[in-house]
Amino acid sequence: MIVVEDVHKHFGGFHAVDGATLTIETGSITGLVGPNGAGKTTLFNVIAGVLEPTSGRVIMDGEDITGLPPHELFSRGLLRTFQIAHEFSSMTVRENLMMVPGDQSGEALWNAWFARHRIASEERALARKADEVLEFLTIDHLSDEKAGNLSGGQKKLLELGRTMMVDAKVVFLDEVGAGVNRTLLNTIGDAIQRLNTERGYTFCMIEHDMDFIGRLCDPVIVMAEGHVLAKGTIDEIKANEQVIEAYLGTGLKNKAATA
Ligand SMILES: Nc1ncnc2c1ncn2[C@@H]1O[C@H](COP(=O)(O)OP(=O)(O)OP(=O)(O)O)[C@@H](O)[C@H]1O
Ligand SMILES: [Mg+2]
16 A cells, blocks of 8 residues: 655754665554654654655555645545644544544635535534544543543544544554553554454554554564664564664674673
8 A cells, every 4th residue: 555665864964764665555554663763753754745755755556645745645545643642622522523624615715605504514414423433432422522631542542533534544653552541542452453444444553562563563564773674473573683682772782792
């Protein structure tokens, strides 16, 4: 579904992404792991059109999508969530979800004059859709709560919910489980799995929690220092010496070599 070909992203002289090449297969839940600063979020930003790569290409379903703006990618079904949740805190949870679809007639003043009935019925349909999403995520009891009052974990669920308001094909999750308690983490994990099997979503998820990754993801891709170090099942990754070294840091490796 997604092919990343030799992507580089430099910030001045610093190579945050340094020749990353990887494939995300249609229908997979692909994990993306690696030490802090490995370039994972930067690579997501390149794929999602937030950052222009210094060089390299991103292909979706055989088409070059490099440098397309986020709204263009959104309309092709490529969505992402943020490492820090982006909710509209003074709006309710339901209203937050209703903000997502981009082509509502109500947005044009013209339509506001001439098509009041249609707008009202579109709004009802959106509210229904939002309620379905909240039920799916088992947070329907929070529909009328201000999003700003949600816990960190509930905000992450809301982020996931935003991807369900449109027909997503491939969703990029940046640390959707970070700082989330066990119960909510299970809810998020179940939702991801069901979206994958029941609705055919392809996922690529950045996560530091290896148990969470192990439960959901196959394959797992490891990034270090801006490029892909390894790809395999969670067990292969855990047993891979290069991966272990990358996590321990080169300091340890050098000490071992000189000892
Ligand atoms: N806009 C920027 N300008 C300069 N350097 C940046 C910028 N964005 C990221 N970096 C640097 O690029 C490197 C990769 O950052 P990135 O956020 O992609 O890492 P990450 O793998 O997502 O890490 P984490 O697991 O901590 O979220 C880091 O050293 C970071 O400081
Ligand atoms: Mg990151």
